[in-house]
Amino acid sequence: xxxxxxxxxxxxxxxxxxxxxxxxxxxxxxxxxxxxxxxxxxxxxxxxxxxxxxxxxxxxxxxxxxxxxxxxxxxxxxxxxxxxxxxxxxxxxxxxxxxxxxxxxxxxxxxxxxxxxxxxxxxxxxxxxxxxxxxxxxxxxxxxxxxxxxxxxxxxxxxxxxxxxxxxxxxxxxxxxxxxxxxxxxxxxx
Amino acid sequence: xxxxxxxxxxxxxxxxxxxxxxxxxxxxxxxxxxxxxxxxxxxxxxxxxxxxxxxxxxxxxxxxxxxxxxxxxxxxxxxxxxxxxxxxxx
Numbered sequence: 260x261x262x263x264x265x266x267x268x269x270x271x272x273x274x275x276x277x278x279x280x281x282x283x284x285x286x287x288x289x290x291x292x293x294x295x296x297x298x299x300x301x302x303x304x305x306x307x308x309x310x311x312x313x314x315x316x317x318x319x320x321x322x323x324x325x326x327x328x329x330x331x332x333x334x335x336x337x338x339x340x341x342x343x344x345x346x347x348x349x350x351x352x353x354x355x356x357x358x359x360x361x362x363x364x365x366x367x368x369x370x371x372x373x374x375x376x377x378x379x380x381x382x383x384x385x386x387x388x389x390x391x392x393x394x395x396x397x398x399x400x401x402x403x404x405x406x407x408x409x410x411x412x413x414x415x416x417x418x419x420x421x422x423x424x425x426x427x428x429x430x431x432x433x434x435x436x437x438x439x440x441x442x443x444x445x446x447x448x449x
Numbered sequence: 450x451x452x453x454x455x456x457x458x459x460x461x462x463x464x465x466x467x468x469x470x471x472x473x474x475x476x477x478x479x480x481x482x483x484x485x486x487x488x489x490x491x492x493x494x495x496x497x498x499x500x501x502x503x504x505x506x507x508x509x510x511x512x513x514x515x516x517x518x519x520x521x522x523x524x525x526x527x528x529x530x531x532x533x534x535x536x537x538x539x
Contacts, residue, residue, distance in 0.1 A: 264511075265511055265512060265513035266511055266512050266513065267512070267513060267514060267516075268512065268516060269507070269508065269509060269512050269516045269519075270507070270508045276516065276519070279519075280519060283519075283520075283523045287523060287526065287527045287530075290527050290530075290531060291527065291530045291531070291534070294530065294531045294534035294535060295530075295534045297534065297535075297538070298534045298535070298537065298538050301538045305483075309481065313475060313478040313479045314475075314479065316475070316478070317471065317472075317475040317479075320471045320474075320475075321468065321471060324464065324467045324468060324471065325464075327464075327502065327506050328460065328461075328464040328506070330506075331457070331460045331464075331505075331506050332457065335453050335456050335457050335460075336453075338452070338453065338456070339451075339452075339453045425508075428506075428507075429507055432502055432503075432506045432507045433507075435502060435506070436499050436502045436503065436507075436520070439495050439498040439499050439502065440495050440496075440499060440527065442471075442474065442495070443474050443478075443491040443492060443494070443495045444492075444495070444531065446478055447474055447475075447477055447478035447488075447491050448488040448491060448492060448531075448535060449481070449483040449488065
């Protein structure tokens, strides 16, 4: 894309965009349910929100934004017919995704060690289910990126045909986008 | 400027801007700053970040027609609903 001409369709396979819309709808319902449930339990939500680790959330936000940027670099490389560069940037993005999973896993470990689970209270029910639902999307996104990276390493994409790279990239950016709302909503807004 | 640079340059600026907004959001959170001003500032930052990711990282800025607005409409909807839910409680 040069910025000169506009395309009729978004980058990647159109099916992934239907999937992305469905995912955004589900996350949107989750976010709205969280916000309106909080409106009826303000004290509870504000009290237990303070138990969350904002530093861990910062690291995870930076990891996801950085991984998304690395995926942008991978797309730029394959559009320039550089498969090796594409592969390397995708590996770097996967590294950031792995960092996210480790940090989130440590957060869960901390909560579980304190005996916190879905039934502890309404706040933790939302916090654990929302963040774990997103966690699973990070895992799925990483599986997709890994498959794309391995194909890129074998020279399976080119400047002329790289729909797979753009498809994987679009999904990964959606995972990043959802976290951009989840982070302030669950960890910060009070 | 090459096509690659023309694509990457705005994305790099967006990346740095996203990092900046994230640090401000974290600062508000880690200092337990509360109330409408802070809550809606971080929500506004989140919506801006989402739109930038859609426009530049997902490439929707280069798309014409209804697909251009998918992310914008989603952000507008959830931003409005979250604002409505938080408004009376802050």
